[in-house]
């Protein structure tokens with residue numbers, strides 16, 4: 579027998595740029611992202627994919643994009659007309675969007691160094707990211723995130739995916755974007771619900787990593803709820819920064835291990851999304867999931883009752899609901915229906931359950947089992963005090 583112990587390391591790098599008005603005549607942000615690799619010979623071929631919800635909210639956007647492209651035609655070439663795909667979870671619930679993108683890439687002789695530019699929310703980023711990752715085993719992708727949740731979280735990292743049957747993100751890859759651009763001005767047309775969704779992910783990461791940021795969110799809850807763009811800009815920037823630092827320095831960017839600190843509050847959130855047939859959005863579900871796990875952690879003595887209440891009140895002050903009636907649902911065995919979320923979470927992790935819980939505010943710990951009786955108590959407390 580002979581074994582070669584193969585080993586190599588690859589260093590990844592990509593810029594995450596915050597700006598306002600990406601397609602202003604004098605804006606060079608997109609050009610800088612496209613021209614990252616100095617060895618490329620131009621012009622750069624791009625396929626632009628636009629979130630339909632974004633297009634409907636900003637009908638002048640396609641014209642602004644094409645005007646900007648025409649002004650830079652010597653360096654950027656549009657391989658096909660702008661492709662509009664459905665926004666929201668619907669984009670991920672079927673494989674037709676991915677298939678359309680694959681077909682488009684094939685028909686336009688898209689190469690590995692050509693670039694998908696996806697403008698949209700987290701669902702569109704996940705969908706286009708998946709298509710870009712499988713075409714030619716991975717072509718370039720620039721994410722232009724247009725929701726608070728995508729700018730803070732979903733669109734700055736290295737994951738993509740689509741749903742399969744009732745399996746959320748069942749298909750997907752780890753793929754590093756070529757560049758990420760967060761145009762904060764795009765956020766102004768979001769619905770109130772989608773405006774608030776990113777705040778849930780901010781509270782999530784603040785609770786487990788940054789007590790000072792949690793304090794800041796609490797102090798700016800009114801401004802955030804009232805749609806102050808400067809406050810939201812700081813919120814998404816700091817949240818994205820914490821996510822990026824986690825991916826870069828936590829030693830497990832492609833999630834080979836079981837710990838998932840960035841999934842604090844998510845085991846029940848994913849379950850609530852599927853129980854409600856995606857009637858409740860990811861951000862809304864995460865707010866409920868955080869509230870539940872804060873109370874559970876307080877019952878275990880990992881945080882004080884005051885700390886749990888403070889986090890839950892902050893979510894509410896930001897306009898997020900922390901209760902949904904589906905928490906009451908029970909399976910045929912009489913257990914809470916969300917409990918099945920623990921099994922699914924364990925399966926997704928690949929064996930051992932690993933749930934992140936806060937240890938005080940600004941720090942975290944991992945547990946490998948959840949006590950069902952205490953969970954019942956946490957749900958009851960949430961219902962009685964915060965429903």
Ligand SMILES: NC(=O)c1ccc[n+]([C@@H]2O[C@H](COP(=O)([O-])OP(=O)(O)OC[C@H]3O[C@@H](n4cnc5c(N)ncnc54)[C@H](O)[C@@H]3O)[C@@H](O)[C@H]2O)c1
Pocket residue numbers: 629630631632635664665666667670698699700701702704724725726727728731732733735736737738739764765766767768769772775860861
């Ligand atoms: N890959 C990851 O690491 C990761 C992390 C967290 C969440 N996610 C995924 O992200 C998705 C949620 O993303 P989301 O919260 O961004 O919501 P979303 O992508 O579902 O978008 C919400 C709605 O906003 C619309 N929209 C987008 N931009 C707009 C704008 N500027 N103005 C008006 N409307 C606009 C969309 O069309 C959609 O209807 C979920 O599928 C979740 O699983 C992925």
Ligand SMILES: [Zn+2]
Pocket residue numbers: 731779844860864
């Ligand atoms: Zn999330």
